[in-house]
Amino acid sequence: MHRLSGFHQSAPELPEEEEKGENMAVRRALFTDCDQDLSALDRIFRENGIEWRLLHCRTQADVVRECQGVEVLLNQYVPLGEEAFAGLPELKAVVRHGVGVNHIDLAAASRHGVTVCNVPDGSTNEVADHAMALLLALGRKIVLLNRRVREGSWTYEDAVPLFRLASCTVGVIGAGRIGRAFAGRARAFGMRVLAFDELARAKGGLPDWMAMTDLDTLLRESDFLSIHCPQDGNIDLIGAAELAKMKRTAFLVNVSRGGIVNEEALAGALADGVIAGAAVDVVTREPISPESPLLRLDNFICTPHMAYYSCASVDDLAAKLAQEAVRLISGQPPRCPVN
Numbered sequence: 442m443h444r445l446s447g448f449h450q451s452a453p454e455l456p457e458e459e460e461k462g463e464n465m466a467v468r469r470a471l472f473t474d475c476d477q478d479l480s481a482l483d484r485i486f487r488e489n490g491i492e493w494r495l496l497h498c499r500t501q502a503d504v505v506r507e508c509q510g511v512e513v514l515l516n517q518y519v520p521l522g523e524e525a526f527a528g529l530p531e532l533k534a535v536v537r538h539g540v541g542v543n544h545i546d547l548a549a550a551s552r553h554g555v556t557v558c559n560v561p562d563g564s565t566n567e568v569a570d571h572a573m574a575l576l577l578a579l580g581r582k583i584v585l586l587n588r589r590v591r592e593g594s595w596t597y598e599d600a601v602p603l604f605r606l607a608s609c610t611v612g613v614i615g616a617g618r619i620g621r622a623f624a625g626r627a628r629a630f631g632m633r634v635l636a637f638d639e640l641a642r643a644k645g646g647l648p649d650w651m652a653m654t655d656l657d658t659l660l661r662e663s664d665f666l667s668i669h670c671p672q673d674g675n676i677d678l679i680g681a682a683e684l685a686k687m688k689r690t691a692f693l694v695n696v697s698r699g700g701i702v703n704e705e706a707l708a709g710a711l712a713d714g715v716i717a718g719a720a721v722d723v724v725t726r727e728p729i730s731p732e733s734p735l736l737r738l739d740n741f742i743c744t745p746h747m748a749y750y751s752c753a754s755v756d757d758l759a760a761k762l763a764q765e766a767v768r769l770i771s772g773q774p775p776r777c778p779v780n
Contacts, residue, residue: 443648468770469511470492470493470513471507471511471514472496472670473496473514473516473519474519475515475517475538477517477538477755479759480759481760483761485763486763490768495509499519500519504521505525505528505625509529511531512533513534513535513766515536515537516536516537516538516545518544519544521535521550523549524548526550526553526555530553533555534536534555534769534775535550536558536766536769537557538758539563540561540563545557548574550780551780557778557780558777558778560758563594564754565619565749569622572696572748572749573623573626575720575721576627576667576692576720578716579692580604580609580665582603584742586599586679587598591748593752601607605629608631609664609665610634610664611634611666612635612636612637613651613667614638614667614669614670614678616647616651616669619669619696620636620638620667624636627665634652635654635659636653636654636659637653637655638653638670648771659670660686661686661687664689664692665691665692665694665696666692667695668696668697669696670697672697676701676702683707683713684716685707689715692716694719696721698723699721699724699725699727700725707719709733711740711741717740720744722745723741723746726749727745728745
């Protein structure tokens with residue numbers, strides 16, 4: 442992964458206002474925290490005459506202390522809520538490095554007149570690809586068979602039963618950009634696609650092959666269930682009762698957010714054979730605890746919240762983040778407001 446590796450040390454220091462002259466106001470932005478390569482962002486900011494600095498905030502108190510006077514704040518992980526927004530009276534906008542904004546209190550931001558934006562399309566292909574890779578790994582039992590071969594076994598019998606993907610149904614919870622991109626990949630394998638998303642159903646415009654249905658029907662009929670909805674309003678959406686409605690041969694994939702699937706219920710369902718397997722890129726508390734019962738199960742796969750990542754997506758995300766900040770600093774309307 443491209444880490445900062447000292448890059449932030451070359452990021453420009455914010456100059457004093459008087460160094461710019463009376464008629465040359467400093468256009469600036471602060472980044473609360475980030476663990477990615479920001480070369481593309483730095484280039485765009487420099488081209489637009491914007492001074493910026495990367496901080497290493499971990500708490501809202503850090504943000505309030507370090508970010509006084511700034512109007513546009515960039516943010517990756519550090520939580521932003523009432524304390525931060527009340528403590529930064531000049532703040533006008535926050536741009537989030539990524540899609541999810543579950544760590545930002547949108548209601549508090551609105552109360553303080555702060556616009557929150559995200560970058561919803563910086564890694565759509567990567568996340569859809571990763572979800573499909575996890576589906577294939579589950580459906581063909583790749584991880585299990587790899588382990589068995591290393592143990593000295595050379596037979597397909599360890600993976601029985603295996604099903605032809607073209608005869609399977611995939612259920613997609615969340616029909617936004619990523620959900621639709623994933624559904625297109627599943628369809629390319631010949632799979633029947635069901636979808637559950639009340640907002641998307643109301644908006645319409647989904648392809649005919651992506652059949653909208655209710656959650657119960659999707660759970661009962663899906664051979665694979667892939668989750669692509671936001672965390673907000675969907676905590677414990679899939680719990681013990683929902684898992685019990687699924688086929689015993691079904692698999693679950695979650696590349697969205699931890700907490701949407703109740704992990705205690707999932708561990709029980711996997712251990713008891715209620716469903717056949719699960720693969721996730723996200724958990725409620727990250728990193729996953731070494732003591733998690735999920736890690737003791739052969740039918741569970743976990744990757745470290747990196748579905749969004751590729752060399753291209755890191756640059757694309759940083760560039761789109763910078764472009765949104767440039768629009769806001771220049772007084773233009775944002776491309777992707779979320780509140």
